[in-house]
Amino acid sequence: MKKFLIIGLIFYSTMAFADSVGFSNGGKSAVTGPLTDTELRATPVPVSGTITAENPTNLEGGGSGAVGVTAVEVTFTATPTRSIIISSAIANTGILYIGKSDVTNLGANAFAFLQAGDSVSIDYDDASNAIYVVSDTAAQSFFKGAVY
16 A cells, blocks of 8 residues: 655555545445444445435525614515525615514624625525514615525
């Protein structure tokens, strides 16, 4: 087995690597009982079935919305969504707070806050559960979008 030492790490040649992960025996290995962390890293585990990678198929640009010191619901046409983005308009002078219906204009119950020009992207798979935006200042704007 050929070994090369590079910056303190040992890299095995291609054949040794193939043998160590079980390619030479068809990728099969019997697994019985609980395995240690070391065994999990060194033991090949067969995978069967179909793996499907789903890619986003569409975008929804929701445009801008007005917000002040009273929370407004951020809505999306497409449901379910995969992720959403909320941006604070560059001209804003106040802070936007993002949260559920109980978010306040002082930031209580917020999970994110945005200053002028900031954005937040949220992996959000069900836009039917409401998200709200509120500001500490009247007459602010936000932009919204979704990937679904």
